Amino acid sequence: MTIDLYGFGPLLAAGALMTVKLALSALCLGLVLGLLGALAKTSPYKPFRWLGGTYSTLVRGVPELLWVLLIYFGSVNAVRALGELIGMPDLTLSAFAAGVLALGLCFGAYATEVFRGAILAIPKGHREAGMALGLSKPRIFTKLVLPQMWRIALPGLGNLFMILMKDTALVSVIGLEEIMRQAQNAVTFTKQPFTFYMVAAVMYLGLTILAMGTLYVLERRAARGFARRT
Amino acid sequence: MQNYKKLLLAAAATLVFSANALAVEKLKMGIEAAYPPFNNKDASGTVVGFDKDIGEALCAKMKVECEVVTSDWDGIIPALNAKKFDFLISSLSVTDERKQAVDFTDRYYSNMQQFIAPKNVDFKYDKASLKGKTIGTQRATQAATWLEDTYGDDISIKLYDTQENAYLDLTSGRLDAILADKYANYEWLKSKDGTDYEFKGEPVQKDEVAIAVRKGDPLRAKLNLALKEIIEDGTYKKINDKYFPFSIY
Amino acid sequence: MVWELLLKWLPKLIQGATLTLELTALSVIAGLILAIPLGIARSSKLWYVRSLPYGYIFFFRGTPLLIQLFLVYYGLGQFEVVRESVLWPYLRSPFWCAVLTMTLHTAAYIAEILRGAIQAIPPGEIEAARALGMSRFKTLVHIMLPRAARIGLPAYSNEVILMLKASSLASTVTLLELTGMTRTIIARNYQTVDMFLIAGVIYLVMSFVLIQGFKLLERWLRVDACQGR
Known part of the structure; x- marks a missing residue:
């Protein structure tokens, strides 16, 4: 059984590449934002806690689709002002950049909660032990807290990355030619919705397998030295 | 510097x-x-x-x-x-x-907007005949505005992101008729999917x-x-x- | 300007928001019911019990909700068999298609949350229950599930908020929920940014209320006391 793609194969492949690029760029931005958010939220200083809390609540409360649309259409004035500042008055935000910003922002807000949960899940005794050993606060964070956080946060982050990868489909709305957009183009041309949406679904599944494999290796590495729970 | x-x-x-x-x-x-x-x-x-x-x-x-x-x-x-x-x-x-x-x-x-519906049904687009019928069209188009202004809440209007999706729903039987631009309809009626459908009545408006x-x-x-x-x-x-x-x- | 828009379109927006809440509530409740057997089977030690829910979860977590929705709504409608089946009166309606797809989708995620929670129960507690002479089933009902519910609750509340927002995709299959309604209004008045901002605030209010509700629930169930021993 072969599936006739009516010559849309190369376009779909190009779409997959775009999806991967978009997801990885947003992941990088999101991890940084998430770590900063979690540090702010668990900080002993109230203004930081408030800032972190506001960021994660505000962003998590609004649909990703709305963020994509808002950032793409709503950023015009801000970007133009920035453009004039650096002497490029015709500056505009590309669909790709808008997508990375929107998805990174959303990923970061959720990652804030995952990282925060991980920080809280580390027994107090570990930190106290670090202090008793005379380690400085930054050293306790980088040597004691961060490596353990990683292990606890990984499954949660993995979940979020799967969500992120599929949210890239939303960026098709502002015209970025990723898998979903290419599948829609193909449906318009061939009038075969089931075939092409199924092909697109299988492509996302393939990407998920790739991501899951990577995650499995990472989780195993991070969980070294811990007993397997039943 | x-x-x-x-x-x-x-x-x-x-x-x-x-x-x-x-x-x-x-x-x-x-x-x-x-x-x-x-x-x-x-x-x-x-x-x-x-x-x-x-x-x-x-x-x-x-x-x-x-x-x-x-x-x-x-x-x-x-x-x-x-x-x-x-x-x-x-x-x-x-x-x-x-x-x-x-x-x-x-x-x-x-341009003009004209209804299309299955060949084997008798289709009239006055308010009384359309009661309980579902009409599809593309969101943010002239046809959508005309349907909303003419029939309001009396008929069920379904709005689609693309015209193609409306055609897909006409063939699956979810829609009784479509109101759309005449030439787009003309093109679709020529296609394989459109063979059982035809224009109904005169164009409702021109622009x-x-x-x-x-x-x-x-x-x-x-x-x-x-x-x-x-x-x-x-x-x-x-x-x-x-x-x-x-x-x- | 924003206030004028808000006043003018508020009734329509509330109508949209109501549909959003209906879609979300139906799918997260049905999803939870479906997820309990899935999650238990998924954390089984027997590979043949584990594999079926694994495949299910894999498919629904691995593909975008948007594509699942298009497959159910546009894809199924293409087949004569489906159109003549007894289910067609339901599958014909975009509302039930959306509820069905969202339920299947969220159940996969909730099942994973449950599995994580079940596996996070300290083995000592289960061993203790078994040592006290509880049967496997009794241990599951009296020890594991209540414990897992508390461990998994924060993640479940996350999932509910996710579904609240995912319901915005139902606008692509002609449902006029909050996003669909907003897009339809924008098609008439072209106030894109203002209208999206208003819709965003309404989503924010809805998720804020939900989050507060879950916080109360967490306090009532004493979730804090169960974590981070």
């Missing part, structure tokens, strides 16, 4: 943003690319169709280079105003509501389709001039005949 910093900033910005400051003579035309035969994509990913051909003919007359930018239909007018492209040639009908948001050129074809530009943009006058030229020298007729056996001007 100051200049150096500016340069660095600018270099960083070009990585993130698409800057079009360098190519002054290049115009961007906005097209939905989901509305055959006026605009859609072929298997190689190129935008094709009546709108695109007219757009290119106009650019050739204006002696500028043009680039196609695609956008979702919902956001196509906001995208023009957000400078995502310079003019919008995507089968956009002239309406008073739209005139508040953008400026229009002279028409480049005339003009024109190119949209941002408010106050001098590009409008240039486009009007070029439009006149391609109609006079026969370029327009050639493009028309490529898609329809009758004149749609």
Whole structure:
């Protein structure tokens, strides 16, 4: 059984590449934002806690689709002002950049909660032990807290990355030619919705397998030295 | 030192943003690319169709280079105003509501909306006969506005993101009829899926389709001039005949 | 300007928001019910019990909700068999298609949350229950599930908020929920940014209320006391 793609194969492949690029760029931005958010939220200083809390609540409360649309259409004035500042008055935000910003922002807000949960899940005794050993606060964070956080946060982050990868489909709305957009183009041309949406679904599944494999290796590495729970 | 910093900033910005400051003579035309035969994509990913051909003919007359930018239909007018492209040639009908948001050129074809429904049903579009029926159309179109203004809440109106999705639902039996632009319907009725369907009644309204530009943009006058030229020298007729056996001007 | 828009369109927006809440509530409740057997089976030690829910979860977590929705709504409608089946009156309606797809989708995620929670129960507690003479089933009902519910609750509340927002995709199959309604209004007045901002605030209010509700629930169930021993 072969599936006739009516010559849309190369376009779909190009779409997959775009999806991967978009997801990885947003992941990088999101991890940084998430770590900063979690540090702010668990900080002993109230203004930081408030800032972190506001960021994660505000962003998590609004649909990703709305963020994509808002950032793409709503950023015009801000970007133009920035453009004039650096002497490029015709500056505009590309669909790709808008997508990375929107998805990174959303990923970061959720990652804030995952990282925060991980920080809280580390027994107090570990930190106290670090202090008793005379380690400085930054050293306790980088040597004691961060490596353990990683292990606890990984499954949660993995979940979020799967969500992120599929949210890239939303960026098709502002015209970025990723898998979903290419599948829609193909449906318009061939009038075969089931075939092409199924092909697109299988492509996302393939990407998920790739991501899951990577995650499995990472989780195993991070969980070294811990007993397997039943 | 100051200049150096500016340069660095600018270099960083070009990585993130698409800057079009360098190519002054290049115009961007906005097209939905989901509305055959006026605009859609072929298997190689190129935008094709009546709108695109007219757009290119106009650019050739204006002696500028043009680039196609695609956008979702919902956001196509906001995208023009957000400078995502310079003019919008995507089968956009002239309406008073739209005139508040953008400026229009002279028409480049005339349009009308007409119902299509299955051949084997008797279809009338007065309010009483339509009670309990479901009519589909594309969101943010003339047809949608007309249906809402004419029937209001008396019939069930379903709004689709693309015209193609409305056709898919007509064939699956979720819709009793579709109201859409006559020429798009004409194209679909010719296709394999459309064989059991036909036009019903007279067109419900007529309107003009024109190119949209941002408010106050001098590009409008240039486009009007070029439009006149391609109609006079026969370029327009050639493009028309490529898609329809009758004149749609 | 924003206030004028808000006042003018508020009734329509509330109508849309109501549909959003209906879609979300139906799918997260049905999803939870479906997820309990899935999650338990998924954390089984027997590979043949584990594999079926694994495949299910894999498919629904691995593909975008938007594509699942298009497959159910547009894809199924293409087949004569489906159109003549007894289910067609339901599958014909975009509302039930959306609820069905969202339920199947969210159940996969909730099942994973449950599995994580079940596996996070300290083995000592289960061993203690078994040592006290509880049967496997009794241990599951009296020890594991209540414990897992508390461990998994924060993640479940996350999932509910996710579904609240995912319901915005139902606008692509012609439902006029909050996003669909907003897009339809924008098609008439072209106030894109203002209208999206208003819709965003309404979503924010809805998720804020939900989050506060879950916080109360967490306090009531004493979730804090169960974590981070």
